[in-house]
Amino acid sequence: MATMEKAHTLEEKRAALIIKYRNFNVDSVEKEEDRLVYRLSRGDERYLMHILMDKKTIGxxxxxxxxDQVEAGEVTGGIIVADGKYTYSARSxxxxxxxxxxxxSLPAFDVFEHAYVPLHEVLTEEERQGVSEKFHAESYQFPWIRSTDPISIILGASPGDVLRVTHKSETAGKYLSYRYVV
Incomplete structure (x- = not known):
């Protein structure tokens, strides 16, 4: 299992963060030539995660x-963690x-352990509707957070999602705020 203690390379540390905060279960790990292949699951969803080492450009x-592996293995999606650059066609x-x-550019350390980073959670559709009704506001009217923000990437938040941010303050106690992912 990929934990921060067992991770050796920066890529493995980034992968461990994603596995931890997206609540993935590691079904298997295979070591190939220049990569590690994780088979992950969460409920009914299955994912393939490739950790590429010593690959400068991913095309x-x-x-x-x-x-092709995703389609052949009846998998929901794939995740690539690499230290190289992605070509334009790969990104698009x-x-x-x-x-x-x-x-x-994703940090290889646990950003949630920092004193100034509060707890973030991705809301379910029901929770999102409840928050919108409570505040009489549409989701897009909440303060925004970019989908490229490290917090959004680690949590797997995509544009249109709403994050619940739980702050702890000496004067105000515990309070909640919400962010809309753009």
Whole structure:
């Protein structure tokens, strides 16, 4: 299982964060030539996560290879964690192939352990509707957080999602705020 203690490379540490905060279960880990392949599950969803080491450029050919594995394995989607650059065609075609590209700029440490980073959670559709009714506001009227923000990437939040942010304050106690992912 990928935990921060067992992770050796920066890519493995980033993958461990994603596995932890998206509540994935690690079904199996396979070591191939220059990559680790994780088979992940969460409820009925199945994912393939490729951790690429020593690969400087990731192109559309690799994205298509992973897409073929996703389609052949009856998997919901794929995740690529790499320290290299993604080509333009890889970045533009990956979303339509149900493949998420984790940028190398994602911190390799647990940002949620920092004193100034409050707890963030992705709301379910029911919770989201309840919050909208409570505040008499549409989701897009909440303060925004970008989908490229490290918090959004780690949690797997996509544009249109709403995050619940639980703050702790000495003077105000515990209070909630909400962020709309753009």
């Amino acid at each position: 559309i050919a690799f994205i298509r290879e992973l897409r 075609n990956a979303p339509e192939m149900s493949i998420e590209l984790v940028p190398k």
